[in-house]
Amino acid sequence: MKYLSTRGHPAKQTFSQVLLSGLAEDGGLMLPETLPKITEAELTSWRTLPYHALAFNVISKFVDNDDLPHTDLAAMTKSAYTKEVFGTDEITPLTSLEKLQPGLLLQHLSNGPTLAFKDMAMQLLGRLFEYELARQNKTLNILGATSGDTGSAAEYAMRGRKGISVYMLSPAGRMSAFQRAQMYSLQDANIHNIAVEGVFDDCQDIVKAVSNDLNFKRKHNIGTVNSINWGRIVAQVVYYVRGYLASTTSNSQKVSFAVPSGNFGNILAGHIAREMGVPIDTLILATNENNVLAEFFTTGVYRPRKSAETYETSSPSMDISKASNFERFAYHLLGNDGERVAALWKEVDRGGSFDLSNTPEFKSLRERFGFVAGTSTHANRLNTIRTTYEKTGTLIDTHTADAVLIGQQLAKTGIPTIALETALPIKFAATVKEAVGFEPPMTDAQKAMMALPQQVTTIGLDVARVKQMIAG
Ligand SMILES: *Cc1c(COP(=O)(O)O)cnc(C)c1O
Numbered sequence: 001m002k003y004l005s006t007r008g009h010p011a012k013q014t015f016s017q018v019l020l021s022g023l024a025e026d027g028g029l030m031l032p033e034t035l036p037k038i039t040e041a042e043l044t045s046w047r048t049l050p051y052h053a054l055a056f057n058v059i060s061k062f063v064d065n066d067d068l069p070h071t072d073l074a075a076m077t078k079s080a081y082t083k084e085v086f087g088t089d090e091i092t093p094l095t096s097l098e099k100l101q102p103g104l105l106l107q108h109l110s111n112g113p114t115l116a117f118k119d120m121a122m123q124l125l126g127r128l129f130e131y132e133l134a135r136q137n138k139t140l141n142i143l144g145a146t147s148g149d150t151g152s153a154a155e156y157a158m159r160g161r162k163g164i165s166v167y168m169l170s171p172a173g174r175m176s177a178f179q180r181a182q183m184y185s186l187q188d189a190n191i192h193n194i195a196v197e198g199v200f201d202d203c204q205d206i207v208k209a210v211s212n213d214l215n216f217k218r219k220h221n222i223g224t225v226n227s228i229n230w231g232r233i234v235a236q237v238v239y240y241v242r243g244y245l246a247s248t249t250s251n252s253q254k255v256s257f258a259v260p261s262g263n264f265g266n267i268l269a270g271h272i273a274r275e276m277g278v279p280i281d282t283l284i285l286a287t288n289e290n291n292v293l294a295e296f297f298t299t300g301v302y303r304p305r306k307s308a309e310t311y312e313t314s315s316p317s318m319d320i321s322k323a324s325n326f327e328r329f330a331y332h333l334l335g336n337d338g339e340r341v342a343a344l345w346k347e348v349d350r351g352g353s354f355d356l357s358n359t360p361e362f363k364s365l366r367e368r369f370g371f372v373a374g375t376s377t378h379a380n381r382l383n384t385i386r387t388t389y390e391k392t393g394t395l396i397d398t399h400t401a402d403a404v405l406i407g408q409q410l411a412k413t414g415i416p417t418i419a420l421e422t423a424l425p426i427k428f429a430a431t432v433k434e435a436v437g438f439e440p441p442m443t444d445a446q447k448a449m450m451a452l453p454q455q456v457t458t459i460g461l462d463v464a465r466v467k468q469m470i471a472g
Contacts (some may be wrong), residue, residue, distance in 0.1 A: 001036070001061075001062055003018045003031060003033065008026070008342055016068050022226075028327065028342070038277040055077040055081055056078075091111075092108055094246050100387065107418050111424075117421070120236060125229065139165075145204045154168065154225045155186055159190065160188050168183065168193055171200050184455055185452035196459060197458065198461055227325060232265060233325070240280070244273075247418060255279070255280060255281065256415055258404070258406055258407025268328055282412065286375075287318060301357065304348060333361050382431070384405040389435075403421075403422070407419040
């Protein structure tokens with residue numbers, strides 16, 4: 001299994017190389033040269049596997065044994081996907097939302113340590129990073145900016161790991177009390193929380209400024225764990241296979257998935273599962289008011305937004321101006337033509353857009369790849385949270401509400417539709433209260449977390465200070 005850039009650079013890499021590197025040499029993203037297939041017989045034999053064994057079977061298709069010994073990979077999936085970490089033996093249990101709409105299901109991906117689906121991949125990634133760094137005799141300083149879910153999932157995955165330090169910038173005073181407590185209560189010596197007096201974009205600008213100092217970056221082994229990381233994508237493929245198997249009894253049945261989308265990382269994994277042969281009918285892409293992706297899938301125009309056109313919404317983890325992983329789908333859509341992708345992204349990187357509406361690839365997209373898309377508003381999400389609660393007794397968060405709403409609108413009759421739950425309502429308590437009139441109750445463990453002492457360094461827009469902290 002070798003990996004190639006979406007922009008056509010000929011250098012091939014192995015899984016372990018792709019795991020730790022960011023972009024390809026030509027600025028593209030890495031993808032397998034050809035996608036592995038899941039056979040009918042495999043699918044049948046996987047029906048009875050525990051989650052960690054299913055994860056091993058799926059992920060090992062993307063990893064050569066002589067690159068990363070499969071016995072080691074199996075040990076890592078086994079320690080990552082446990083009841084202790086994810087709350088249940090099923091890891092991603094299903095709930096019926098039949099009373100809301102016939103055939104509608106909810107797959108719970110948010111029972112990991114930070115109560116958002118990013119834990120599903122990040123918990124394995126922490127183990128893979130620690131393993132690979134030790135093997136290559138390297139250390140890594142992970143530098144990131146977060147407005148919530150990514151930063152906390154990264155910190156909980158990397159805490160206490162050898163060879164890894166995390167420097168996570170967050171906008172001071174702009175995260176919910178729960179999100180702040182989750183991150184800032186960590187006391188591990190390798191976790192560094194830095195609150196920046198500014199907005200999320202200011203945090204990102206600092207990260208860029210530090211990373212653009214190539215000497216500093218090389219000297220201090222600066223890396224990231226953002227959503228383009230290939231290890232995260234493959235780990236996410238697993239829950240699509242699991243959702244399919246758990247909602248069917250025979251491989252002749254099809255199901256659809258409804259996915260609340262921002263950077264296109266989650267639904268890209270669904271696309272890969274479908275290409276590998278999982279009988280997925282439709283991939284229903286749901287966006288909020290930041291509808292860059294829904295616009296592409298309905299019109300063929302991909303138009304990243306300027307900052308002024310990027311809205312702060314009640315589903316903040318989907319507030320994106322462009323969708324970094326979308327380039328990987330475009331590569332498949334355009335028949336693995338790296339030159340065409342490179343030409344399109346030359347426009348995008350210049351702040352422009354592109355229009356595929358008149359191409360045969362776009363015209364056959366829906367039939368060939370199964371994508372449809374829709375957009376929700378704040379009022380839609382409130383209404384969906386309320387109705388879902390009233391009719392089914394299940395309380396969902398604002399991101400999940402987007403998937404439940406668009407899933408209901410675009411589901412085909414007779415085909416079960418699984419909406420992916422990407423966060424628990426307690427993370428977005430204020431909006432949930434706006435919808436149902438009460439805040440989601442906290443567990444005793446969550447109450448205890450809120451009361452823990454917090455550790456955070458607050459700084460101004462100070463690049464030099466961040467460099468100082470990393471240099472030690
Ligand atoms: C990150 C996130 C999303 C968006 O996922 P992408 O992979 O960026 O499309 C949706 N919901 C929640 C709660 C998230 O944290």
